[in-house]
Amino acid sequence: MAKITNNYATGLLIATLYVYIISVAVTARVLPLHPYLNGQENPITNIFDTSNYGILQLGNGLALTPQMGWNSWNFFACEINEKVIRETADALVSTGLAKLGYNYVNIDDCWSEFVRDSKDQLVPHSETFPSGIKSLADYVHSKELKLGIYSDAGKFTCQIRPGSLFHEPDDAKIFASWGVDYLKYDNCFNLGIDPEKRYPPMRDALNATGRPIFYSLCEWGVHDPALWAGKVGNSWRTTDDINDSWASMTTIADLNDKWAAYAGPGGWNDPDMLEVGNGGMTYEEYRAHFSIWALMKAPLLIGCDVRNMTAETFEIISNEEVIAVNQDSLGVQGRKVHSYGPDGGYQVWAGPLSGQRLGVVLWNRYSKAATITANWNVLGLDSTISVSVRDLWKHQHVSENSVELFSTRVDAHACEMYIFTPSASAHSST
Numbered sequence: 001m002a003k004i005t006n007n008y009a010t011g012l013l014i015a016t017l018y019v020y021i022i023s024v025a026v027t028a029r030v031l032p033l034h035p036y037l038n039g040q041e042n043p044i045t046n047i048f049d050t051s052n053y054g055i056l057q058l059g060n061g062l063a064l065t066p067q068m069g070w071n072s073w074n075f076f077a078c079e080i081n082e083k084v085i086r087e088t089a090d091a092l093v094s095t096g097l098a099k100l101g102y103n104y105v106n107i108d109d110c111w112s113e114f115v116r117d118s119k120d121q122l123v124p125h126s127e128t129f130p131s132g133i134k135s136l137a138d139y140v141h142s143k144e145l146k147l148g149i150y151s152d153a154g155k156f157t158c159q160i161r162p163g164s165l166f167h168e169p170d171d172a173k174i175f176a177s178w179g180v181d182y183l184k185y186d187n188c189f190n191l192g193i194d195p196e197k198r199y200p201p202m203r204d205a206l207n208a209t210g211r212p213i214f215y216s217l218c219e220w221g222v223h224d225p226a227l228w229a230g231k232v233g234n235s236w237r238t239t240d241d242i243n244d245s246w247a248s249m250t251t252i253a254d255l256n257d258k259w260a261a262y263a264g265p266g267g268w269n270d271p272d273m274l275e276v277g278n279g280g281m282t283y284e285e286y287r288a289h290f291s292i293w294a295l296m297k298a299p300l301l302i303g304c305d306v307r308n309m310t311a312e313t314f315e316i317i318s319n320e321e322v323i324a325v326n327q328d329s330l331g332v333q334g335r336k337v338h339s340y341g342p343d344g345g346y347q348v349w350a351g352p353l354s355g356q357r358l359g360v361v362l363w364n365r366y367s368k369a370a371t372i373t374a375n376w377n378v379l380g381l382d383s384t385i386s387v388s389v390r391d392l393w394k395h396q397h398v399s400e401n402s403v404e405l406f407s408t409r410v411d412a413h414a415c416e417m418y419i420f421t422p423s424a425s426a427h428s429s430t
Contacts, residue, residue, distance in 0.1 A: 044356040044422055047380030048332055049261040052230075057266030060207065062214050063234035064265045065327040067182070067299045069104025069148070071273050074244070074303030078110035078159055081128040082136050089140045091306045095314065098145060100323055102302060104182050104214070105140050106148030109159045116162050122151075122171055137179035148182030148214070149175060153198040154189035163189060165198060172205035175213065182214040185233075187222070195219045196228055203232050216270065216299075226259035230267040235299055242272035244280030246413060249289050250365060256296060260333040263297055269333060270299050277304030277313035284414035287393065290316050291361050291417045294326035295334035295351050321392040322417060330354040334361070338378035342366050348374045358387075358420040364410040373407040379420075387420040 070088055072080045089105050092098040111133070113123045124133050137147040151171060152163035164171040164185070175183060185202055187195065199217055206213045215233040219225045220240050229236035238259050239252045256271035263269045274293060276286045293300060302317055325334075334351020345366035351359050358379065362372040376383050389399040389406055393416065399406065401423070408416050 044358050044385075044420075045352060045380030047337070048335065048352055050264070050332055052262045053264035053332070057230050057264060058203070058215070058232065058234060059266055060212065060215075060234070062212055062266075063268060065329070065331065066268045066297050067104055067214060067216070067235065067301065068101040068323075068327075069106055069146070069182075069300075070102060070302040070306060071106040071108055071148070071184070073108035074242075074273055074275060075278060075305050076108075080107065080110055082131055085136055086139055087307050088305075089143050089145055092145060093143050095306065095318075097302075097306065097318060098143070100318060100320060101327060102300070102317075103144075104146050104148050104301070106150070106182055106184060106301065108150045108184065109157050109161065109186070111150065112157075112161045114161060120167070120170070121174060122162060122164075122167075133178040133180070137181075141179065146181035147179065148184060148216075149178075149180045150184045150186065151202075152186040152188050153195065153202065153219075154187065155191060156189040158186055158188040164202060165191065165193075168201040168205040169208070172202065172209050172213075175206075176209035176211040180211075180213060182216065184216045184218055186218045187220055195223050195225070199229070199232050218270075221255065224259075226262035226269060230262060234266065235268040235270040237270045237272060239271050242275060244275040244278045246281055246285050249275065249281065249285070253292050253296070254336075256298065257335050260296070260335040263331070263333040265331045268297055268299060271296065273299070273301040273303040274317070275303055276316050277302075277309050282413065283312050283316075284411055286313070287316055288363060288413065288415040290319070291322060291392075291415050292349060292363065294322045295349055295359050295361050295417070297326060297331060297333040297351075300326055319392065321390075321395065321419075325351075325353065325359045325392070325417075325419070328353045328359075334359055337380075338374070341370065346370055346372045348372070348378055350374070350379055353419065356422055360406075360418045360420055361415050362408055362410055362418075363415040364412060367412050369409060369411045371407055372410050373405055375405045376403075386423045388423070390419045390421070392417040392419065 092102055113125050117123045140147040154163040154165050156163045206215055217229050217233040217236040219237055221238040225236035239255045242248050242252050252271045256269050259269045276290055330353055332352050334349055337350050338348040340346050347363040349361040353359050364370055383404050386401045386403050389402050391398045410416055
């Protein structure tokens with residue numbers, strides 16, 4: 001009898017293991033695994049923690065690279081209407097920004113009426129969006145762009161419109177019926193309920209519609225969403241709102257840097273939208289803002305009025321080489337690897353790219369120009385490795401065989417951005 005029991009137990013164990021292995025195999029087909037983990041890429045440096053990459057991601061087929069597009073809030077706030085949205089879509093196409101990847105046209109707060117209708121449904125504001133969201137989505141789609149909308153995981157939105165808390169199935173269905181492609185989901189008036197409980201119901205409701213809708217969590221970093229939101233959304237805010245100032249931008253960059261190991265295809269850390277072109281920073285500061293956001297694999301969501309932007313603004317946000325770093329298929333978030341000098345204001349940021357390349361930003365956070373040096377040891381490179389250095393803002397190679405270190409003069413509050421590519425004999429550091 002004991003022998004029969006042992007055989008039964010053994011068979012049960014084998015069957016259980018078989019089911020587990022099959023489930024893991026199925027999961028592996030859905031989740032985007034890190035190339036470092038499945039052996040597809042041999043990195044030039046391995047100092048970048050990727051231990052959580054590809055483990056938590058939602059796996060809904062979206063966000064294989066950070067989202068790019070435009071959002072209405074930073075410039076327009078509540079002063080939005082369907083004419084602005086249509087003209088913005090037109091401008092993204094006519095300027096060529098759409099071809100560079102800026103394909104989401106995202107309406108932020110204030111698009112809806114202040115109360116739900118008699119059927120308890122969300123309704124577009126009759127004066128500012130008289131044609132409705134479906135008509136607007138059709139127009140945006142006709143431009144080969146995608147439409148995003150806004151709601152809140154609370155009783156109300158931040159501007160006191162109806163929130164979606166406890167209305168998730170109905171609101172997700174109506175978003176899908178309108179042809180919405182993206183949902184920014186805010187955190188106001190949340191009734192004190194933990195975000196870990198409030199955000200998953202909308203994930204489930206969006207998935208149930210059968211329409212692929214990018215799910216952008218705007219939880220402000222309150223409960224460290226990088227630790228849990230990868231199973232919930234395609235991006236998650238790691239910080240409070242940005243404002244158009246050097247102090248805000250640099251503070252947010254540092255806060256977002258903490259969570260670099262948790263980003264990757266399917267789910268990205270979100271340090272908030274771009275302020276480039278809104279007038280509160282200098283050209284050098286805006287260029288640094290764009291460079292660091294690109295290296296951090298942050299969403300590149302333009303926050304200015306693209307219908308009336310300056311040539312300098314366009315020059316920054318249309319830099320194809322910088323955008324390519326952000327959209328690189330390897331998907332490893334760059335981070336601050338070294339700082340020194342006055343108040344740590346001379347900074348080296350870096351992140352690995354596909355093809356054994358390395359993106360490097362030398363950032364001068366100090367108020368005077370300075371020479372900033374990146375030593376190979378802080379980049380995780382062997383001291384004997386030789387690299388070519390391409391300047392992504394000058395669009396030219398500035399060195400063909402740098403060894404051991406690279407230095408350059410950087411203006412106050414400015415940065416220089418490069419790609420380091422190893423010579424044919426280059427090898428990875430240990």
